[in-house]
Amino acid sequence: MSLLKVVDLHTSYGKIKALRGISLEVNEGEIISLIGSNGAGKSTLLGSITGIVSPASGKVLFEGKDITNNRPNEIVRKGISISLEGRGILPRLTVEENLRVGAYSISNKNEIKAAMEEMYQMFPRLAQRKKQLAGTMSGGEQQMLAIARALMSKPKLLLLDEPSLGLAPNLVKQIFQMIKDINQKGISILLIEQNATMALRIANRAYVLENGIVKLSGTTEHLLNHSGVKKAYLGEVR
Amino acid sequence: MEHFTGKFNLEELVYKYRYPLGAVFLLLLLGLPYLGLSQYVMRIIIMIGIYTMLALGLNILTGYTGLVSLGHSGFFAIGAYVTAILMLKLQIHFIPAAFIAMIITGICGLLLGLPTLRLTGTYLSIVTLGFAEIVKMIIMNWEPVTNGTLGLRNIPRPSFFGIDLTLANHGMYYFMLILLFLITFLCIAIKKSKLGRALHAIKENELAASMMGIYTARYKILAFILSAVITGLAGGYYATLVSYIDHNSFTFDVSILILSIVILGGMGTIRGMFFGSILLIVFPEIARPLMEWRFVVYGLVLIFMMRFRPQGLLGWRTTLPFQVPVNAQERQKRSGKHGISRS
Amino acid sequence: ASTKESSQDGPLKIAVAFPMTGDNAEYGKSFLLAAQIKVDEWNENGGVLGREVELVSYDDKNSGDEAASIAQKIVSDPEIIGVLGHFASGVSMVAAPTYNENKYIEISNTASHPDYSSIGDYIFRNNSVISSEFGVIEDVLVNDLKLSKVGVVAIKTDWGTTAGDIAADIFGNNPSLTLVGREDVLEGSDDYSLAIAKLKEAGAEAVIGVGMYSLLAPLAKQYKAVDPEIQVIGLSNAYAQQLIELGGEAAEGIIFPVSFYADSTDPAVRKFVDTYTEEFGSEPSALAAQAYDSIGILLEAVKQNGSTDRESLRDTLNAISYPGITGETQFDEIGDASKEYTKLVVKDGKFIRFSDVSGK
């Protein structure tokens, strides 16, 4: 059954049409990658799904229910959670408080505690810096925090917007490994990545966005071998 | 954004015909007194001129540099009082008196600028507000000099070649035009030079500005001084116009009025200061029949403005192409071979 | 002859310029009403010189800028023969030169700045002169109450400062009185505890509140809280019903001189007070009564002058002796009115003549 379904979505910023009719689907248990160059509309799509920008037309369905134009907090409570591009951590809260905010929709204290322990195990650096103000963390440290925070709410669907941005190579590998692990626990994932090679390797299926429309879609094997994709996104090296 | 195309055309049109339009405008300004307007109307026009000067002054600080002052009535008061006291007590002519007043307001600008260097946003605003309150207290209590709450009366009008400038002989009007012209020219010159760019850069991102080698502290102080000096000059002129000043002429409301003009007109623009002061000075006059409702309407105007046009009525990002001297444009035509371009 | 001659028919206009909005709107409104009552009386009797009288009201917001602009507006209307206004001395003095230059009569019922009326021949004041009020207070202190240590709390406005100076001068020169302290307090602050503590420390037996009811009532309240024995004294400006309402218990025993007494049995006073109270909902203050009389004087002068010629009108006004509800009014050479005073005291929530209590 499809967990998330986007039907013919249009979104504009004033005169700029960022999305011009996007349809896609995420099934339960899948990892879906979304690639496309700067300004293709990837982040806007995530924004439209989570309700921070309101689409001009089209529909977003989650577990079969229409969530278009719901408020972000309602959407999050339904089981979608997001790690934002550019981290979006709360700079004047501590690391621990940021995580707490991530678990805002959970009311069971023990559950929160357990989730927090889990995150600290996953990211030992965060455990060392529980009381540091998130704003003073290094770029990569903030990225870890953003991902950890998104996981705190135990989502059914996790939206990741460029999670490897600014991370050291070893961490990038770790993050991708983690995405797989998370997925194995039954969380579906919609992943935006500039690192297209990795993104395509990890995903079940992928969509290529260009100028606000889906240019290509299909299984990852298919796209990895597609000449256009190779040229535009994978680069010659590697 | 919505008015994009409409404004584009208008702006381009105005730019294209800027010389004839400017000439017409200038002629209109020069001929204004001979259109048979009553003294009442002329007085309002002069008040518009004064508030335009004040707005231009504050604009340097708030519009160009991004430092919000809630206390410009303080500089206004200092300019007015110093000029008036020098003219009254020492019988000095307006020009040197106003000049000294400008120096003193400039020094006050410096003194206020120094402690506020490390402050931003709210902290800075409240300090400027406090400065104006302190100035008011000094005026009220330093009786031997300021005459305390009784105010200063019979401030003489400026006179040139034995002729007193008055409202009736239109001398005050033309004198205002000259001052306004000078100040406007100064503001344009600042804006179009490296000083203007440096101030703007500070407003946009102070850290990045200092990484460009801009001494942000010095420039902020300079903005304070320039702003204060212009405001002080407007104050001096104001004192001779009304010929009576007391502390009530320089309240918090005056600071707010100046700030509202700057914001309503369009922060950082020069056209906006003229437009904003016309609007906010004329409004209370035509709104007289509204009586008590006038302030409510005024409040609503502020709220609606901020809601629907926060960049100010005449504040928009220009769409006119940046003027690059010709020989460079030619070079620009052979487009770059090296350079990462994205397809 | 004057350049601007008003036309011979149509209503004869008088401008009323006060704050009608803002902090001091209560005053502007009450003066306008008082003036209107006087105008109505005349119009009922056929107007003046056969013409109906009309008031044109302006709102100066108690601001000099506004007043200057209003003055320009007024003097460009030839139908207007004179102006009642403005409220604060400072504001009146910004506008006065414009009136004077254009030969428009200005009568202020509130201005108290010593220099106000000397601005020009056309500028008149129908308000009590502070020094004579203090004369009365001096008499109360020395002869009636036999108190000697006096403190002054003055509002920090042009009026309050001037009055405070005069008080200091008068009490300082009286051998049987000692001025133990003078505190200038700012408008808009309702806490006088700091000033009170100083005066109390200095041993004041009587405190004189130089301000409107809005100063006197809280001052009395706060002073009596720390020193129930204190004698509070006010000036005629504070004579308003609100003094009792606001002061409550603490207003009891406050003494002040007035030239107008609303409970007077004089039929003219009764008539005004009743009409006013019916319209306004509370009794008129002394200042409102002066507004009423000012219009009366002006209209009487027009009548006696027989024309609206501005120069002769001014001369008539200078010569007039007008029996109004604030006593017999005459203008001296600079345009100040001399008044006579009655002493009032607050007793059982009412203003009564001091002589009725003390038997003097």
Added chain:
Amino acid sequence: MAFLEVKNISIQFGGLTAVDGLDFKVEEGQVVSIIGPNGAGKTTIFNILTGIYQPGEGEIYFQGQQINGLAPQKIVSSGIARTFQNIRLFPDMRVIENVLVGTHIQTRYRLVDGFLRIRRFRQEESEKIQFAAKLLDEVGLSSRLNDYADNLPYGEQRKLEIARAIATGAKLLLLDEPAAGMNPKESEELRQFILDLKKQGYTILLIEHDMNVVMNLSDYIYVVDYGKKIAEGLPQEIQGNKQVATAYLGESEVDL
């Protein structure tokens, strides 16, 4: 003495030692990279070099002059400019105006000249505008000259930031993760661009996590962790370094 020489610098934030007794050198005309795990202290090194933070100890020499302890403005004037890990443009200014701000210290006319609009002012102003236009042309932004900086896509903002740094007249450019957020194709273009800059004689100190860029561009690499240098050498040497592999590159390929 080397072009840039850093001797034993350290800095602490509260109890945390972010940079710990670091030495390194940059020779003129080279591209030198600093790599290391997140939070290793790389950006902090840039902040120290540009005078934003004062090092607790240590010395920094640039072209033989000691520059530690100088104000950021002085350091820029001496010839060091930088870009930021999170882009800091002047968003409400046009692209060309951003570059013109960069020419600030190169602009010699005095403020009074500007008010009097004398010849020197006008001439220099027009020179600077031409220079800025040329620079934009070189980085491939000439079509964007009239746009406002905040309307540029991410990649172009990065380029503009570099152009602005060059406009200061700097000889040494400090670039903090310029390829972040770019896809492999774009980062390859960026690599070419930096190579061009090197050819033009600029010296570049680079922080970058994109190994394609680092390994194919650097003349020399320093690896830091916990504020300390853990390795240095030519790209090949670093790639083969065991310690670097564990601390930074990741030991094994991910099992995907």
Added chain:
Amino acid sequence: MILQQAFNGLALGMAYALIAVGYSLVFGILRLVNFSHGSVYAFGAHMVILFVSYHFGLAPAIILGVVLTGLLGILIDKMALSPLRKKNSPGISSLITTIGISYIIQNLLMMAFGSEKKTFPELFPSKMITIAGAQVSSMQIVMFIASVILLLVLTLLVKFTKIGLAMRSVEQSEKIASLMGINTNFIIAFTFFLGGASAAIASILISGYYQIVYPTMGFVVGLKAFAAAVLGGIGLFHGSIVGGLVIGVAEAIAASLFGSAYRDSVAFIILILVLVIRPAGLFGKKGIEKV
């Protein structure tokens, strides 16, 4: 004498502190300098005298007044400020907006109630108590206790509760807070309600003490309270209280040394002096900005 003035200053400072807490609350959560706070403060007192005049009884009138003023806070936000936040308008727009609101409230109050000063009912029969030779009124002690309670309640609320965490998240980014499942509309409305209600509580206590009410009553105290809030470190409740007390005592000292006329500007002189030495106020920490 000195002691007496110190007590007077403390009492005065308590009034500033009570109002300052409201500034701090709204600023702390919404980074907004709410210039309408002084008018909202006046509104609160006027509501109480209105209900009292309709014979509601003092206690119900007070409760109604506090609730209504809280609702006014919400109304202000919904009508004028929330559209600005949605558009990410610069701070100066909200500042001007709150000034506009202030004009409207003040003038509507004037039209409805007149500009004259009116009496406010006594909250309870106040007595003078002599402590170490200085006289203190029992009302002042109540004010002191009330503001300490207000301080504690608000601090606990913001620092240690879940809703407090949500408030602090909203402060830093409304967008991100909502993406974390926080109902930001509710949180902001709640904050404005608290802001309004705290203004009303302050005005009831202070009016109960001075027994004077008029539409512009919030202006001068409002400015000084704002100064007090900034002095302590705006956004910090304990800072507001200490800031208020410092200013109150400073005024008392200035009045004793130089005379009452110098009193009003002391707040600002102290403020400037403190900010020169500590740019973020007495308790404020320097803002962090990671480069």
